[in-house]
Amino acid sequence: MQDNSFDTLDQAIAQRVDPQAAQVDESGAYPTATIEALRELGLLGLISATEVGGKGRSLGDAARVVERLARSCGSSAMVVCMHYCGAALIEAFADTDTRRAVASGEMLSTLAISEAGSRSHFWAPLSTARADGDQVVLDARKSWITSANHADVYVWSSQPVAAEGVSTLWLVPRDAKGLAVDGPYRGLGLRGNDSAPVSASGVRIPSSARLGSDGAGFDLMMGTALPIFTLCNAAASLGLMHSITAAAIAHCSGGRFEHLDSTLADLPTIRAYLARMQIETDKIRVLWEDSIAAIEGGREDAMLRVLEIKAAAAEAALEVAALGMRVCGGAAYRKEVGVERRFRDAQAASIMAPTTDVLYDFIGKAICGQELF
Template sequence: MNDQLWKALDEVIANEVVPHAQVVDLQGVFPSKAMEALGDAGVLGATVPKDAGGAGLGLAEAATIVELLSRACGSTAMVTMMHFAAVPILVAHGPRDIVGQIAAGRHLSTLAFSEAGSRSHFWAPVGTASPAGEGRVALNARKSWVTSAGNADSYVWSSRALAADGPMTLWFVPAATAGVSISGGFDGLGLRGNGSRPVRAENAVVGPTAMLGADGQGLDLAMQLTLPWFLVLNAAFSVGLAEAAVREAIGHVTGARLEHLGQRLVDQPLVRNDIGRMRLRTDAARAVLHDTVAAVESGREDAGLRVLEVKAIAAETAIEVTDLAMKTCGGAAFRKDLGIERRFRDARAARVMAPTTDHLTDFVARESCGMPLLDGA
């Protein structure tokens, strides 16, 4: 990443993300100002190729961006992560003018894969696409818990195939498309500002150029272009939360005192043991994250396996580390001002985001045993 973009990112985090992180969480409000600032700073267009007007950054730099944002605000990091996960498919198959807007930081996108009917089985959409005349297509679906719903400018949308035999087709769906509506709000345990809400399409008509790639090939495209970015960046999100919890816990135990003993909390062996375990787990997860990025970028033979592993490893690490931070810091960690309980809540999300930790564990076993990842594949 060039120095100017690094500096701009640091300024946005310091001036917009950190000061508003607690309000975003407490009030459950979308971090609009932070996302606008990230767009102005060139961060939202960072992964668009240079020849399309972006910074041309790769997976490694995107992971660093997401981790740094996650240390400050999980909701802002998740919104950015989902945008980055949508960008590769849009760069490869989306409208050129939209790619230009993304590069300029003027267009926020997100994924709309999971559905009420198939839940975390994102690879099995039940939403449909049907001809609507003059090459247009009508989409009908009940999407569940779409990040940035009502705030994103577009959705990378999945449906059953229009006419082909494949399991899925992908579409570029502008958020303002008639028939697309947001239902309900989000009052969740964690990531309270990520705007995750159900999205419904009722005869939402898109134009002939809305199809991303070939009809029926959406699952293959998602597995090749979207899923690696989603899984790796989700891991970076979890590592960022764990790192924040470690730093906050260290700050507390090195500053708080047991006056009757004339000691700091960190002078207690049991406290140091917990801090050490937190540091070990966080650093180990980050090492797996960096190795996964290296495997993907070099085309290493084990890249596919690493991609399947990394989100599960990092998600479970963040849960363990934030739990230890709550234990280590005791009653102080239950207060909002320390920030640990927010990370504790935010960390629970990655485990259940599709593909869930349980599904990824099964995928890792299947890959290791030479079996197809999905039944019937």
């Protein structure tokens, strides 16, 4: 980003996000203060076009906001990650009024893609959509929707109404009659991200709520949603790695063996573990920045980077989080050290569709010259 938005974001995080982060985790409360701060800064409309009142910034800028948030609050980072995914699809395919609502920060979005029946195969919805005059009737069991009770609009996938293809995308208001949220969220980590199953029973929306053409949902997910999702998801992992490493260094540098008049960091084994944490964090940051450059520059290897960065960041975050717990020892189990919460938050990325194992298969196919789907 070329202006002083990051300085302003840093101030907002210090004033609004940092004070609530531990409580969001402790109580499972939604990070409302984060959303309000980003709304005031115009960052909810970061990737919306300037012609509709947005900032007109890049996918990389969105990912950098998520990474900075993740250093403080993993739940905030995930909520904003999913908003930017929805915002990208809305900006590309929705009507002008909806685009303006997102650009102004009035509308918080999220994705409603994952389903119980197709599990990590997010591209293959079992949800149905049938035409009824100038309306469409939706029936579905969505397995996880971030901000399920707080987003204003879901970007929703279903099977096509009539066309050939795998899926179709729709804009569905959260308060549409026939939607039911099965919550609250009671997960291991990211406890404030309000992720919950949502079912649709005879939900009626206008046919004009469709994003793109009937049957084009797969291409929209792969071409528009997947790149920003993997960049922002990896950003969340990277931000957590950054904070775990910093917290571990601070603890080991300050924690003392009083009877020996030495610190934990005086032990070569501890320093070696900290070095591994720093190296893994730096490696992912380099790959992440290169992935941003590949996607924004339209490089031939862009799709490979899209697949690689989420898998690499998720796995590295697991390693760094485990090492953080190891080097901080029993103290790591105390919340005030700052490792335990982030350790739990770091577990989610590897099992969030597309899961790491699915991505490994995709990457293997890609480098062997095989079709991905």
